[in-house]
Amino acid sequence: MSETGPFRLPRGGRLIDRAYQLPFRFDGRQLRGLQGDTIASALLASGQLMMGRSFKYHRPRGPIASGAEEPNAILGLGQSGRFEPNQRATTTPLVGGMVTNSQNCWPSLNVDVGAVNNLLYRFLPAGFYYKTFIHPRPAWKHLFEPIIRRSAGLGKAPTEADPDTYEQAYDHADLVVVGGGVAGLSAALEAGREGKSVIVLEQTPVFGGRAAVDHADGQARIDALLADLRALPNVTMRRSTMATGLYDHGYLLAREAIADHDPNAGLPRQRLWRIRAGHVVVATGALERPLSFAGNDVPGVMLASAVRDFIVDYGVAPGRSILVVTNNDDAYRTALAALDAGLTVPAVIDARPSATGALPEAVRARGVRVLTGSAIAGVRGGHAVEDVKICSHAGSGDVQEIIPADCVAMSGGWSPVVHLWSHCGGKLNWHDDRAMFAPDLARPPTGHDGRAMATPVGAAAGDLLVGAADEQPLLPVWVMPVNATRKMKFKMWLDFQNDVKVSDVELAAQEGYHSVEHTKRYTTLGMATDQGKVSNINGLAILSKALNQPIPQTGTTTFRPPYTPLTLGTIAAEARGELFQPLRKTPMHNWAEARGAHWEPVGHWRRAYCYLQGAETPHDAVAREIRAVRASVGTLDASTLGKIIVKGPDAGKFLDMMYTGMMSTLPVGKCRYGLICNENGFLNDDGVAARLSEDTWLVHTTTGGADRMHAHMEDWLQCEWWDWKVYTANVTEQWAQVAVVGPKARVLLERLGGMDLSAEALPFMQWAEGEIAGIPARVFRISFSGELSFEVAVPANRGLELWEKLHEAGKDLNVTPYGTEAMHVMRAEKGFIMIGDETDGTVIPQDLGMSWAISKKKTDYIGKRAQERSFMASPDRWKLVGLESVDGRMLPDGVYAVAEGTNANGQRNVQGRVTSTYVSPTLNKPIAMGLVKHGPDRMGEVLEFPVAGAETYKARIVDPVFYDKEGSRANG
Amino acid sequence: MAEALARITQLQDLGMIQIRADLAALGDVIAKAVGVAIPAQTSVSTNGNRSLCWMSHDELLLVLPKPEAVAATAALTDAFGSSHSLALDVSDMRAAFSIDGAKALHVLQKLCPADLASMPQDGMRRTRAAQVACGIWRREGGYVLIGFRSVGDYLRGLLQGAARPGTQLDPR
Amino acid sequence: MLTLTCPCCGISAEETELAPGGEAHLKRFGPGSSDDEFESYLFARKNPKGVHFERWRHAYGCGKWFLAARDTVTLEVFGTYKAQTPYPTPEIVAAIQAKRPDWKPDWHQPSVNTTTTPAESLTE
Structure with a gap:
C-alpha cells in the first residue's frame, strides 16, 4: 500500500499527484497526503474515517459527501490567530504542514463525554430547548444555559486577531456563468462566441463538474470546451471561486480562494468579488440525497456519488467492501467505479421492484448481486460500518439477510442546486416523476428591466439525465423501508450535523408545526452550517407525509445567501486597522499628534480634545488650557468647521429660507449668527454667515454639519426652487482655520503683521481679507468663548505655517493650543448652546430662548410652519436654563429632574434634563445647562436629579450665562 | 518579491478651480477664458498642461499647474462678468494620486464599484474608493484619482494596499 | 442592491453611490397651510406595494437629485427622470403602463400650465 495511507488505491486519482507528498497533522497525529487531496480524501486514505461528532448527540461521524454539501467532516483549521473553526474537510485543499483538529468532542474524538446525550435521545426530542428548560426559571439561568452554552455551537471562535489579509474587487460582465461543468462551460462558450463579456465561476480548483467521474467521454468533452474557451479573450475563467449569493439587479457575490491556509504566500487569503452581471447562468449542478434508513449516520455510510469521487478523483477507497443502496440507476456507476478500482461490491440494494436499465445490467454482468424491492433495515457498527441488515422495502423491516460491508454507498436521487436561482425570487416546481424541485422558467428572478436575470442550465435546471438518456426512472423513497417502525425512525438521520431525525419531524408535525418554516426552527432541520443541502428535501417530504399533503403544498424553506459560510x-x-474607517485629518493634525493631542472623534474627523503635557490628565489639561486662554491667548484648530459658499442673484432670498433669521439684509463685510432648522421645525445646525460680496455669502456650519448642510441646501435648490439662481460650493477643506482667542489675541496677530486688526478697523462680527504673516487670509471677528477672538482662515496648504508662526511669535504670551473640550467648557460658561448637546433632534430654537434669532418679518423659512404647530407653541415645553449645583458636586450628564407623581408605566414623572455639565476652571465650580419645563419662569427653584447608587443631586435654576454677563470681554 | 501592481504617487503640484455655470450658455466663455475645450458629459478635455473635468451638468473642475491657479480664477471671474456663475480656487482642497502601471486598473477595481474597464479613453468618473468619494480619469500610463485632502492618508493606504505585489486580478 | 441610471449624467450607478431621499413629488405646504395639509406634506407617505416614485441623489457622482419610478415588489425600474418636475413625466407614465397596463396615475395633473412649479407658487 501507498505511503500516504492504507486506503490509498494503487492506481487512479485524476486530481492527485503521487509525486508530491504533503505532511499534515490531525488531532496531533502526523499524517501524509498528496498534492491535489482535500483534507477529507487525505484523512480517508490514512484510514481516518471518523472526522467529527454531531452537534446534539455527539455521534461519531465520517464524511458523507465529497463537496460543499458535507455536513459532518467539519474541522478546525490552523493555529492561534489563523485558527478557523467549521471548515469543510471535503472542500479544503490539503496544504503541506496543515494543522487540523476535530470539533465538538471532549476529551477526544474517540472518547467523548458528550456522547452520553446519545443515550438520552428519547429525552432530547424536537424542540427540547423549548420544552425542557422553561421551568423553573432559575434553573434555566443557572443550570441549563451554562451547560448548553458549553456543549452547543460547533467549533471554537479564534481568540487572536486574524493575521491574514483579505480583499475585495468589483467586476462587470454581460454574462456570469456559475458552475464550470459541461453545462456551464457550454453556455459560456456560446455567449463568448457571440462576443459577450463572460465570467465563469467554478467553486472547486478544477473545471469539469461531474462529467469526468460519471461519463467515459467526460474528460475529453471538458478538455475540448476549455480549449475553445481559452481562445476567447472576452471570457474570464475563475477557479476556486464560489458564487455565494445573487442579489437585486444582477449583483453577484463570489469568494475566490487565493492563498487559503497558505499564509507564507504573502497574498490575500481570499478575495470577495462583487460582480454586476447582465445575466446569470446558473449551472450549479445537483446534489445527491441520502436515504433515510436506520443507522444511515454510521461512519462509512456515504453518498454514492461521494464514494466514486473519492475513488476516481483521489484514488482513495472509502471502504474495501462497498454495499450500494439506491432508488435509481445512477448509483450503479458507483458499483462500477468500485469494481474498476478492484474493490468488492457485495450487493446492490435497489428499492425499485425491478432494475433493468443499462447500468444495472452492466453491474449484474460483473457478477454483482442486485437485490430489487429491497431496503436496509439497519446498519451495525459504532465508529465504522460492520454489517448491514437487509429487508423488503415494502415491509416494516423484518431482516432477511445480513451482509458484511465496511462502506455503504447510498443514493436517494438528486436535487438540483437552485440556491442562486432562488436567492432573488426565482420560483420552483415540484416534479413528481423525478422527485425534485426544479426552477420554474416561467417565474424567474427578475432584474432592473423586469426580465429574467438568471437562466438555469443542465442539472441545476432539472436536466439530471444529461448525457445518459437511457436511465430508468427512480422510485421516490423518503423512508426505508416504507413501513419502518417508530424505533427505526429514531435512527434515521435527516440533518446529520444538527441531529434531526425522521422521528423529530414527525413529532413536530404531530405537535402542530404545519409550516415548513416553523418546523425548521422547531427541529433545527437545515439550520446547521451546511444549511441543509442534503437534508431539506428529505425533511420536507417526511413533513408532507406526516401532514398527509403533497410535497409542493408544503413548499421549501427560503434559500438565503451565502451558499456556504x-x-x-x-x-x-x-x-480594518488604519483603514477601518476614513480618518479625516486637518492640516495641523501631525503637529497636534506630536504635541500630546488627546484625540476626539467628531464624525470622521479627529479633533484634539486637549493637548497633554507631561503626566497631566485630560481634566487637568483642559483646565490649564482654559485658564491660559482667559488669561492671555490660545489657539484652536477650527479647520473642521463647515464652509459653504452661496453665490448668485437669489442667494440672499435662498439663505432667508435656510436660516430662521434674516441673512439677505446682512451688509457686505459683516457676520451674523444663524440657526438652520429642518422642515419639522427642529434645530439642525448653527453657525456664523459672512457676506463676502453683493451676491456671495460664506456659511459656516458645525464640524459634523458641513456635508449634511451642503446636501440640505442642494436638495432645496435642486428639487424645490430649481429656478432660483444660486450656486453653492462646499469649500470646507480648502481652508485651514485657526481661532486665536484671549485678551492677547490681537497683540499676537499684530506681531505676525499684514492686516489692521484694531477694534476700529475690524469690529466685532465683521470680517476682513488680507495677509497675515504673508499668507492670504480671511479674518473673522467672531467669538464662541466670550473672549476677544479672531478666526483666521488661510489656504489649507499654509495652515500649518500660520499655526507654527503664531506659536513662535507668542511664546512670551504663553500662547496655548487648546482643544475641543476647553472650547466646550468656555462656551458653556457663556451660556452658548452646542448642536448635539442642547439639541437632540426634538428641540426648536424657541426652547433655547433664541427667539431673537428668528425673524418675525419673514413669511416663510424652512421649519416655520412646523413651529406654528400647537405642540411647538405650547408653554409647557422644556426650555433652556442654567443649573447650579447646590452641594458643589458636578451634575451627571443627561440626568433627569423628577416631578411629582408617576406616569402610566409607574415611573416617576420628569420635568427636565441636563444637556451640558462641566466643572468651570474659570469660576472654580460646576456649571450646567438643561431643558426644564417652564424653566425661565422658575429662576431660583431647586430641582432634584435622582441617580441610582448616589445621593440625589440638587441644582438651582439660574441664568445660563455664568461668565461675563455683560459681554465686555469679547471686545478685548 | 514581485512588483507592486502600480506605482502610487501623490501629486503635489496640481492647481484646481471649481467652476459652476450654465455650461450650455457659458461654455464658450469658459473655454476661451481657460484655453481648454468644454468636455463632453462625463469626460475630460485637455490642452497642454490644463484639463477640464466634467463634474456635473453645471460644474467643471479645471486642473492646471498650481502657480497658474490664482490668475486663471481671476480670468474666469472677469470673463463671466455679471453672468450667474462661480469660479473658486480650490487648489488646497484635494489630495491627488497617480496610479501608473500595467495593472493600474486592477488597483482601482478593488476599491471602486464603477465599471472603469469600460470607461472611455477621455472619461471622467466620479464614484467612491472604499468609503470616500473620488474622481478618476486616465493619464499616460495610468490614472489620476482625486479625493478630499482630509482623507489623503486613507486614500494612500487604500491604494498602496490594493497595489500589493502578487495581488493582480488575473485568473489563477 | 439596486442600480439606477442618473438622468443628469447618464451614469449607471449602484446603490452605494446613491443616497435615497424618500417619496417624490411631495407638494410643500408652508406657513398659511392648514394642519391637515401640513400633516400630509410632512408625514403622510404612500408606501405602496408596486409602482412607486422616489427621490435619489447621485451622491458619489454628479451630486444631482433625480427621480426614479420603480416597483417596490419586483424592484423593476421603469425609468429615471429629472427632479425638476412636479409630476411624473408622460414618458414615465407610458413606460409604466407598458409594463403594468392596469396601473393608473393617482394624481390630478392640472391640464394647463403644467410647468408652474410648487416653488414658484410659494414664493410669489
Whole structure:
C-alpha cells in the first residue's frame, strides 16, 4: 500500500499527484497526503474515517459527501490567530504542514463525554430547548444555559486577531456563468462566441463538474470546451471561486480562494468579488440525497456519488467492501467505479421492484448481486460500518439477510442546486416523476428591466439525465423501508450535523408545526452550517407525509445567501486597522499628534480634545488650557468647521429660507449668527454667515454639519426652487482655520503683521481679507468663548505655517493650543448652546430662548410652519436654563429632574434634563445647562436629579450665562 | 518579491478651480477664458498642461499647474462678468494620486464599484474608493484619482494596499 | 442592491453611490397651510406595494437629485427622470403602463400650465 495511507488505491486519482507528498497533522497525529487531496480524501486514505461528532448527540461521524454539501467532516483549521473553526474537510485543499483538529468532542474524538446525550435521545426530542428548560426559571439561568452554552455551537471562535489579509474587487460582465461543468462551460462558450463579456465561476480548483467521474467521454468533452474557451479573450475563467449569493439587479457575490491556509504566500487569503452581471447562468449542478434508513449516520455510510469521487478523483477507497443502496440507476456507476478500482461490491440494494436499465445490467454482468424491492433495515457498527441488515422495502423491516460491508454507498436521487436561482425570487416546481424541485422558467428572478436575470442550465435546471438518456426512472423513497417502525425512525438521520431525525419531524408535525418554516426552527432541520443541502428535501417530504399533503403544498424553506459560510475577514476586507474607517485629518493634525493631542472623534474627523503635557490628565489639561486662554491667548484648530459658499442673484432670498433669521439684509463685510432648522421645525445646525460680496455669502456650519448642510441646501435648490439662481460650493477643506482667542489675541496677530486688526478697523462680527504673516487670509471677528477672538482662515496648504508662526511669535504670551473640550467648557460658561448637546433632534430654537434669532418679518423659512404647530407653541415645553449645583458636586450628564407623581408605566414623572455639565476652571465650580419645563419662569427653584447608587443631586435654576454677563470681554 | 501592481504617487503640484455655470450658455466663455475645450458629459478635455473635468451638468473642475491657479480664477471671474456663475480656487482642497502601471486598473477595481474597464479613453468618473468619494480619469500610463485632502492618508493606504505585489486580478 | 441610471449624467450607478431621499413629488405646504395639509406634506407617505416614485441623489457622482419610478415588489425600474418636475413625466407614465397596463396615475395633473412649479407658487 501507498505511503500516504492504507486506503490509498494503487492506481487512479485524476486530481492527485503521487509525486508530491504533503505532511499534515490531525488531532496531533502526523499524517501524509498528496498534492491535489482535500483534507477529507487525505484523512480517508490514512484510514481516518471518523472526522467529527454531531452537534446534539455527539455521534461519531465520517464524511458523507465529497463537496460543499458535507455536513459532518467539519474541522478546525490552523493555529492561534489563523485558527478557523467549521471548515469543510471535503472542500479544503490539503496544504503541506496543515494543522487540523476535530470539533465538538471532549476529551477526544474517540472518547467523548458528550456522547452520553446519545443515550438520552428519547429525552432530547424536537424542540427540547423549548420544552425542557422553561421551568423553573432559575434553573434555566443557572443550570441549563451554562451547560448548553458549553456543549452547543460547533467549533471554537479564534481568540487572536486574524493575521491574514483579505480583499475585495468589483467586476462587470454581460454574462456570469456559475458552475464550470459541461453545462456551464457550454453556455459560456456560446455567449463568448457571440462576443459577450463572460465570467465563469467554478467553486472547486478544477473545471469539469461531474462529467469526468460519471461519463467515459467526460474528460475529453471538458478538455475540448476549455480549449475553445481559452481562445476567447472576452471570457474570464475563475477557479476556486464560489458564487455565494445573487442579489437585486444582477449583483453577484463570489469568494475566490487565493492563498487559503497558505499564509507564507504573502497574498490575500481570499478575495470577495462583487460582480454586476447582465445575466446569470446558473449551472450549479445537483446534489445527491441520502436515504433515510436506520443507522444511515454510521461512519462509512456515504453518498454514492461521494464514494466514486473519492475513488476516481483521489484514488482513495472509502471502504474495501462497498454495499450500494439506491432508488435509481445512477448509483450503479458507483458499483462500477468500485469494481474498476478492484474493490468488492457485495450487493446492490435497489428499492425499485425491478432494475433493468443499462447500468444495472452492466453491474449484474460483473457478477454483482442486485437485490430489487429491497431496503436496509439497519446498519451495525459504532465508529465504522460492520454489517448491514437487509429487508423488503415494502415491509416494516423484518431482516432477511445480513451482509458484511465496511462502506455503504447510498443514493436517494438528486436535487438540483437552485440556491442562486432562488436567492432573488426565482420560483420552483415540484416534479413528481423525478422527485425534485426544479426552477420554474416561467417565474424567474427578475432584474432592473423586469426580465429574467438568471437562466438555469443542465442539472441545476432539472436536466439530471444529461448525457445518459437511457436511465430508468427512480422510485421516490423518503423512508426505508416504507413501513419502518417508530424505533427505526429514531435512527434515521435527516440533518446529520444538527441531529434531526425522521422521528423529530414527525413529532413536530404531530405537535402542530404545519409550516415548513416553523418546523425548521422547531427541529433545527437545515439550520446547521451546511444549511441543509442534503437534508431539506428529505425533511420536507417526511413533513408532507406526516401532514398527509403533497410535497409542493408544503413548499421549501427560503434559500438565503451565502451558499456556504463566508469568513468575516472576507466581508471586512481592507476595512480594518488604519483603514477601518476614513480618518479625516486637518492640516495641523501631525503637529497636534506630536504635541500630546488627546484625540476626539467628531464624525470622521479627529479633533484634539486637549493637548497633554507631561503626566497631566485630560481634566487637568483642559483646565490649564482654559485658564491660559482667559488669561492671555490660545489657539484652536477650527479647520473642521463647515464652509459653504452661496453665490448668485437669489442667494440672499435662498439663505432667508435656510436660516430662521434674516441673512439677505446682512451688509457686505459683516457676520451674523444663524440657526438652520429642518422642515419639522427642529434645530439642525448653527453657525456664523459672512457676506463676502453683493451676491456671495460664506456659511459656516458645525464640524459634523458641513456635508449634511451642503446636501440640505442642494436638495432645496435642486428639487424645490430649481429656478432660483444660486450656486453653492462646499469649500470646507480648502481652508485651514485657526481661532486665536484671549485678551492677547490681537497683540499676537499684530506681531505676525499684514492686516489692521484694531477694534476700529475690524469690529466685532465683521470680517476682513488680507495677509497675515504673508499668507492670504480671511479674518473673522467672531467669538464662541466670550473672549476677544479672531478666526483666521488661510489656504489649507499654509495652515500649518500660520499655526507654527503664531506659536513662535507668542511664546512670551504663553500662547496655548487648546482643544475641543476647553472650547466646550468656555462656551458653556457663556451660556452658548452646542448642536448635539442642547439639541437632540426634538428641540426648536424657541426652547433655547433664541427667539431673537428668528425673524418675525419673514413669511416663510424652512421649519416655520412646523413651529406654528400647537405642540411647538405650547408653554409647557422644556426650555433652556442654567443649573447650579447646590452641594458643589458636578451634575451627571443627561440626568433627569423628577416631578411629582408617576406616569402610566409607574415611573416617576420628569420635568427636565441636563444637556451640558462641566466643572468651570474659570469660576472654580460646576456649571450646567438643561431643558426644564417652564424653566425661565422658575429662576431660583431647586430641582432634584435622582441617580441610582448616589445621593440625589440638587441644582438651582439660574441664568445660563455664568461668565461675563455683560459681554465686555469679547471686545478685548 | 514581485512588483507592486502600480506605482502610487501623490501629486503635489496640481492647481484646481471649481467652476459652476450654465455650461450650455457659458461654455464658450469658459473655454476661451481657460484655453481648454468644454468636455463632453462625463469626460475630460485637455490642452497642454490644463484639463477640464466634467463634474456635473453645471460644474467643471479645471486642473492646471498650481502657480497658474490664482490668475486663471481671476480670468474666469472677469470673463463671466455679471453672468450667474462661480469660479473658486480650490487648489488646497484635494489630495491627488497617480496610479501608473500595467495593472493600474486592477488597483482601482478593488476599491471602486464603477465599471472603469469600460470607461472611455477621455472619461471622467466620479464614484467612491472604499468609503470616500473620488474622481478618476486616465493619464499616460495610468490614472489620476482625486479625493478630499482630509482623507489623503486613507486614500494612500487604500491604494498602496490594493497595489500589493502578487495581488493582480488575473485568473489563477 | 439596486442600480439606477442618473438622468443628469447618464451614469449607471449602484446603490452605494446613491443616497435615497424618500417619496417624490411631495407638494410643500408652508406657513398659511392648514394642519391637515401640513400633516400630509410632512408625514403622510404612500408606501405602496408596486409602482412607486422616489427621490435619489447621485451622491458619489454628479451630486444631482433625480427621480426614479420603480416597483417596490419586483424592484423593476421603469425609468429615471429629472427632479425638476412636479409630476411624473408622460414618458414615465407610458413606460409604466407598458409594463403594468392596469396601473393608473393617482394624481390630478392640472391640464394647463403644467410647468408652474410648487416653488414658484410659494414664493410669489
